[in-house]
Amino acid sequence: MVRDYLSQLNEPQREAVTHTQGPLMIIAGAGSGKTRVLTYRIAYLIDQGVDPFNILALTFTNKAAEEMRHRIERIIGPEARNLWMGTFHSVFAKILRIDGFKLGYTSNFTIYDTDDSKSLLRSIIKEMQLDDKTYKANYVLNRISGAKNNLISWQMYNDNPIFQAEDTAAQMPELGRIYRTYAMRCFSANAMDFDDLLFNTNVLFRDHLDVLNKYQHKFRHVMVDEFQDTNISQYLITRKLAAVTQNICVVGDDAQSIYAFRGANIQNILNFRKDYPDLRVVKLEQNYRSTKNIVNAANSLISRNKGQLEKNIFSDNEEGAKIEVIRAMSDNEEGRIISHEIFEGKLTGLKNSDFAILYRTNAQSRAFEEALRKINIPYRIIGGLSFYQRKEIKDILAYLRYTANQKDEEAFKRIINQPKRGIGDTTVAKIVVTASDQGVSVWDVVSRIRNFFEGRAANAIEGFADLIRSYILMLEEGKDAHAIAMHVAKTSGLLHELYMDKTVEGVARHENVQELLNSIRSFVDNDENEDKSLGAFLQTVSLLTTADEEDDGDNDKVTMMTIHGAKGLEFRHVFVVGLEENLFPSQMMLKSRDDLEEERRLFYVAITRAEKQLTLSYAQQRYTWGKMTFCEPSRFLEEIDSKYLRLGDKGIPQGFETAGRNPVSPQRPAIVGEPVKRPSPASNLKPVQAAKPVETHVPSPDFVPSDTKDLKAGDQVEHPKFGFGEVKKIEKMGATAKAVIFFHNEGEKTLLLSFAKLRIL
DNA sequence: ATTTATATCTTTTTT
DNA sequence: AGATATAAAT
Secondary structure, three states, X not given: OOXXXXXXXXXXXXHHHHOOOOOEEEEEOOOOOHHHHHHHHHHHHHHOOOOHHHEEEXXXXXXXXXXXXXXXXXXXXXXXXXXXXEEHHHHHHHHHHHHHHHHOOOOOOEEEOHHHHHHHHHHHHHHXXXXXXXXXXXXXXXXXXXXXXOOOOHHHHHHOHHHHHHHHHOOOOOHHHHHHHHHHHHHHOOEEEHHHHHHHHHHHHHHOHHHHHHHHHHOOEEXXXXXXXXXXXXXXXXXXHOOOOOOEEEEEOHHHOOOHHHOEOOHHHHHHHHHOOOOEEEEEOEEOOOOHHHHHHHHHHHXXXXXXXXXXXXXXXXXXXXXXXXXXXXXXXXXXXXHHHHHHHHHOOOOHHHEEEEEOOHHHHHHHHHHHHHOOOOEEEOOOOOHHHOHHHHHHXXXXXXXXXXXXXHHHHHHOOOOOOOOOHHHHHHHHHHHHHHOOOHHHHHHOHHHOOOOHHHHHHHHHHHHHHHHXXXXXXXOOHHHHHHHHHHHOOHHHHHHHOOOHHHHHHHHHHHHHHHHHHHHHHOOOOOOOOHHXXXXXXXXXXXXXXXXXXXXXXXXXXXXXXXXXXXXXXXXXXXXXXXXXXXXXXXXXXXXXXXXXXXXXXXXXXXXEEEEEEEEEEEEEOOEEEEOOEOHHHHHOOXXXXXXXXXXXXXXXXXXXXXXXXXXXXXXXXXXXXXXXXXXXXXXXOOOOHHHXXXXXXXXXXXXXXXXXXXXXXXXXXXXXXXXXXXEEEOOEEEEEEEEXXXXXXXXXXXXXXXXXX
């Protein structure tokens, strides 16, 4: 049966949907209707008689999977529930939960997040008595992660002299040993980090052919979305799964590959051709999303990258408005201008949800938050400090993790003295030593502490052990995740501690915990989750994407996120902000990987999110690490063919709180001097009309920050960014002192004096 | 053993 | 500016 949805597709799209037997690669340009094709393809497979149970679809975020599942459900009905869909990590975590025992893991293994991994590495480095300044946990983790993503085990790493040589050259000859210890510690903690989920799946399929066989026959059709962002480890898993049926379909766009930093490999696309000689390739080249102007501008940018897969992205949409380029004096002004533009856009009938602000780093969101709040535009931030990374949440989760898995060393370290129960570092160290001396686990010592220790600390530990035992008992009785979490929150003392804390933060934290409990309840109440156990919940939670977090139901909000988070989304009007050299392209990326092309692809992704309107902005100065720095416009601004651009005729927003703003304090005479010379941008890109510089404080030419140690209340001061103000009070805390200063233009600020660039007048 | 004060570092993106 | 680690004081 051929449903009418096929008639809604163009020729290549239809081919992508109906080519169901044998390997298929879909090169899907930005906005080419990829999601629609994937959805219909699955629906079509089911219409052709394939059981949803036999279809595996790997997506980039869990949210994307859920969304697709719902779309499919609308076409083919509730059968869609049986599809296997999700991220690589979540699908293979599920498989490892079932079959991981063959590798020596139990089904309730813990998933270590990046923080856990780093913390474990830090303690290993310390134990090995290595210098933690040469061996940075971050770097070490990256190195190990890179190895795992290329399927290099710690044994192989240590056997291969090339790695030794590399590490010695980098002054870190002990990396191999660290890798070894790390891997063994994770294993004995019954824990896997993110990379292990993929690595161990590979090992499982390599060493246990019965398991491989089972899944090869189960998944008769395998589909991979965002194929350009898969790494070798992921690729090999899919290749193995599809080895029998050869029914593998990958969808990707080399121009949108932006995760090489975490091991993604565009080579996969090329390898794919070699691995499947009778591969069918379909190119989706028509962009349905954006105006001609935006599509052409994006093409003009991306054509600067070498080694593109050949394709010709075009649009039949209207010509559309030109891309607006805005120059702002400062990061704060950038926020003001853009919030103002959104305000104006809404006057023309657009909704908040039509707008998105995209930036390179999460830290950039601050200026926009402030500006939007000021004029009462609701917004939503995706990413950043995620809900599940907050301390209070991680504490509760650590209790739950420890209840599920007493070998979880990181969880143990987190909760043993949280809330305070008089068990300090020395006590913990004693326990750990005893455990390894006796050749038993830490939990063995803790749960039978009387056999080893007595005294004050032993009492506290006994109390802790009893607590945990009561939780384990609930787990064994088969109580669901919510019942256990509720009990843990109440009896651990965490909730009570937060309840007692009446500060603003304390109340917020208490609410966060309540929210966590609610979300556990909805997990348990959700009929789509068949496994309601604590273990199932924990695994789901640790693999949540930042994009997965629920919103509060009010959806008409301006969206703010990093460009990485924006993949797969589209908005009517997109602002790409912070287009400054060293910020975007990121200095870090250029320094560590020397990869301008990936940054350019990132910019390409950002641009192609826009449907009708695109605004690019950069600031001339910006506060970073408490210091004001001058910025140069990003080279990317020049890389777009200027015929698609309209250079800022909109310097500074009129009205709002900026009116009447003046660099000169009303109480002080203007300081006369040469106009401040700003370093002229190396770029030849000049806005048609210079922005009026009146809006921000221009520091006096002879600005020399005074020694602030004799600063006192009542002093008049000048600050290069905030302008003139008066000191309200000084808060001294030992060597660190803070000054509360009322700035005439900016209001009250609290400055750390060791950072503050203040001039006493 | 725990709390508080001081010193040091960080610098990106995310499963 | 923030977090986190170390040192000193309670």
